[in-house]
Amino acid sequence: xxxxxxxxxxxxxxxxxxxxxxxxxxxxxxxxxxxxxxxxxxxxxxxxxxxxxxxxxxxxxxxxxxxxxxxxxxxxxxxxxxxxxxxxxxxxxxxxxxxxxxxxxxxxxxxxxxxxxxxxxxxxxxxxxxxxxxxxxxxxxxxxxxxxxxxxxxxxxxxxxxxxxxxxxxxxxxxxxxxxxxxxxxxxxxxxxxxxxxxxxxxxxxxxxxxxxxxxxxxxxxxxxxxxxxxxxxxxxxxxxxxxxxxxxxxxxxxxxxxxxxxxxxxxxxxxxxxxxxxxxxxxxxxxxxxxxxxxxxxxxxxxxxx
Amino acid sequence: xxxxxxxxxxxxxxxxxxxxxxxxxxxxxxxxxxxxxxxxxxxxxxxxxxxxxxxxxxxxxxxxxxxxxxxxxxxxxxxxxxxxxxxxxxxxxxxxxxxxxxxxxxxxxxxxxxxxxxxxxxxxxxxxxxxxxxxxxxxxxxxxxxxxxxxxxxxxxxxxxxxxxxxxxxxxxxxxxxxxxxxxxxxxxxxxxxxxxxxxxxxxxxxxxxxxxxxxxxxxxxxxxxxxxxxxxxxxxxxxxxxxxxxxxxxxxxxxxxxxxxxxxxxxxxxxxxxxxxxxxxxxxxxxxxxxxxxxxxxxxxxxxxx
Numbered sequence: 330x331x332x333x334x335x336x337x338x339x340x341x342x343x344x345x346x347x348x349x350x351x352x353x354x355x356x357x358x359x360x361x362x363x364x365x366x367x368x369x370x371x372x373x374x375x376x377x378x379x380x381x382x383x384x385x386x387x388x389x390x391x392x393x394x395x396x397x398x399x400x401x402x403x404x405x406x407x408x409x410x411x412x413x414x415x416x417x418x419x420x421x422x423x424x425x426x427x428x429x430x431x432x433x434x435x436x437x438x439x440x441x442x443x444x445x446x447x448x449x450x451x452x453x454x455x456x457x458x459x460x461x462x463x464x465x466x467x468x469x470x471x472x473x474x475x476x477x478x479x480x481x482x483x484x485x486x487x488x489x490x491x492x493x494x495x496x497x498x499x500x501x502x503x504x505x506x507x508x509x510x511x512x513x514x515x516x517x518x519x520x521x522x523x524x525x526x527x528x529x530x531x532x533x534x535x536x537x538x539x540x541x542x543x544x545x546x547x548x549x550x551x552x553x554x555x556x557x558x559x560x561x562x563x564x565x566x567x568x569x570x571x572x573x574x575x576x577x578x579x580x581x582x583x584x585x586x587x588x589x590x591x592x593x594x595x596x597x598x599x600x601x602x603x604x605x606x607x608x609x610x611x612x613x614x615x616x617x618x619x620x621x622x623x624x625x626x627x628x629x630x631x632x633x634x635x636x
Numbered sequence: 637x638x639x640x641x642x643x644x645x646x647x648x649x650x651x652x653x654x655x656x657x658x659x660x661x662x663x664x665x666x667x668x669x670x671x672x673x674x675x676x677x678x679x680x681x682x683x684x685x686x687x688x689x690x691x692x693x694x695x696x697x698x699x700x701x702x703x704x705x706x707x708x709x710x711x712x713x714x715x716x717x718x719x720x721x722x723x724x725x726x727x728x729x730x731x732x733x734x735x736x737x738x739x740x741x742x743x744x745x746x747x748x749x750x751x752x753x754x755x756x757x758x759x760x761x762x763x764x765x766x767x768x769x770x771x772x773x774x775x776x777x778x779x780x781x782x783x784x785x786x787x788x789x790x791x792x793x794x795x796x797x798x799x800x801x802x803x804x805x806x807x808x809x810x811x812x813x814x815x816x817x818x819x820x821x822x823x824x825x826x827x828x829x830x831x832x833x834x835x836x837x838x839x840x841x842x843x844x845x846x847x848x849x850x851x852x853x854x855x856x857x858x859x860x861x862x863x864x865x866x867x868x869x870x871x872x873x874x875x876x877x878x879x880x881x882x883x884x885x886x887x888x889x890x891x892x893x894x895x896x897x898x899x900x901x902x903x904x905x906x907x908x909x910x911x912x913x914x915x916x917x918x919x920x921x922x923x924x925x926x927x928x929x930x931x932x933x934x935x936x937x938x939x940x941x942x943x
Contacts, residue, residue, distance in 0.1 A: 477936075542928030
């Protein structure tokens with residue numbers, strides 16, 4: 330029974346644009362119930378400046394609470410060196426930094442060129458030489474790998490060049506991200522095959538959004554060429570609620586259903602996730618909650634792979 | 637540029653449970669605008685008794701109007717011999733008959749065992765020997781191929797046995813149908829490989845529902861093992877509006893987007909479909925309209941395969 334890792338990013342990507350501040354204790358209940366459902370990796374918070382994303386004003390408290398759960402791998406998202414330092418100070422040593430393969434997206438999003446964002450990556454990686462960062466495990470996401478809403482096409486050669494720079498520069502994990510939901514299964518295979526080679530045994534994760542309905546088809550394509558780690562968000566939360574039509578990450582419950590149906594073990598109990606999502610809906614209120622299994626239920630024929 | 641056929645079934649599966657009767661002239665405008673958008677095959681109506689499905693009381697009129705469009709392949713769905721005779725009398729010689737691999741589903745749906753439904757298939761195929769049926773092209777759908785909401789598991793060997801009977805008995809096309817949305821991509825490949833062999837060059841189509849979010853992932857799996865014909869429904873219409881959580885066929889616009897993105901030519905213009913669906917929404921009113929492209933728009937990077 331081959332294992333596939335599903336990392337819950339609902340507490341980060343899922344709620345970063347939510348209308349309502351989710352109380353710290355709710356966030357921690359979410360993390361604890363994820364863990365009870367069998368989730369073993371959670372991107373629990375983001376160390377962005379609270380004045381930019383008030384939702385993460387409690388990042389240090391969430392970090393402390395999540396890190397107290399034995400057996401859970403807790404990671405954070407950081408936008409820059411400062412964020413990485415704050416994450417490490419809060420005890421989260423698994424840090425995910427994201428840069429954009431699209432120069433236009435990078436400039437619009439963080440007012441830096443892609444090359445400048447790569448320089449920031451080098452500064453974060455250099456933390457490994459410091460006392461603060463000696464346990465740093467650094468994941469780096471390559472956003473807009475499959476195209477960009479601003480500049481359109483992104484040259485796959487640029488993505489591979491960046492992947493090589495990251496691996497050479499000390500990244501421990503490469504996260505291939507379809508930030509804007511542009512990817513199709515053919516593209517996914519074409520980019521992941523060489524990225525898995527470049528990664529040379531380092532972890533390669535995929536971060537797909539379901540904006541154009543192909544999220545799960547893209548996941549199957551990624552699995553077929555050897556990817557074994559995926560980000561997903563409870564209830565498919567995420568995306569920008571102010572952009573009409575925007576949608577979130579691939580749905581966690583549906584992702585588990587798909588992977589287990591294909592014979593992979595995720596270790597995750599879908600029933601427990603469905604109970605959790607009902608509570609999260611009541612906590613968050615007016616957000617876009619998606620998910621086919623939540624709507625239609627599991628097939629009578631469903632057998633978790635591990636069963 | 638390899639061609640993939642997408643057959644629009646919105647006018648049949650899509651509206652069979654609709655709350656509102658769609659006027660004949662609207663149905664024919666739908667067919668005409670499908671054709672103008674590049675659709676070349678339409679399952680235009682069903683020859684079920686109008687007292688069972690009043691929506692199809694105008695089957696003969698719809699047939700006449702649709703058959704007047706030169707270059708359009710018009711087919712019908714029929715539940716039995718009587719329906720096939722009515723279809724032929726109305727001029728539709730491409731007739732699709734559906735039986736269920738699940739005995740329990742067959743009995744619940746048409747009060748016949750699967751074996752009895754196979755006998756009815758033989759009676760329909762025998763029409764080819766008559767003057768009425770000399771031009772009959774007979775498609776046969778195998779419903780609940782991937783499982784059944786009543787009996788659960790469906791033995792794949794039973795599906796293959798039925799496929800062999802159908803091919804030996806004069807079926808011109810086999811339609812593999814995931815009526816209840818139970819299929820996963822692994823199952824799809826496992827069943828389609830031998831079915832394509834059994835079909836020995838006869839057409840094999842797939843009829844997927846998106847009930848559990850895997851419709852497009854299943855389509856990709858089918859394409860990968862060689863299927864080249866798919867049913868899809870404008871706006872993802874279909875399914876039973878009275879069953880909470882039920883969802884329709886795979887969405888036509890999203891299906892075209894996916895196939896063209898993978899480099900296959902469908903000949904279909906998504907923009908024209910999106911305009912049509914806006915009108916269909918206004919005609920039908922309160923139904924479940926799904927679709928990611930309708931919600932999020934095409935990627936800036938989208939290039940139709942034929943372009």
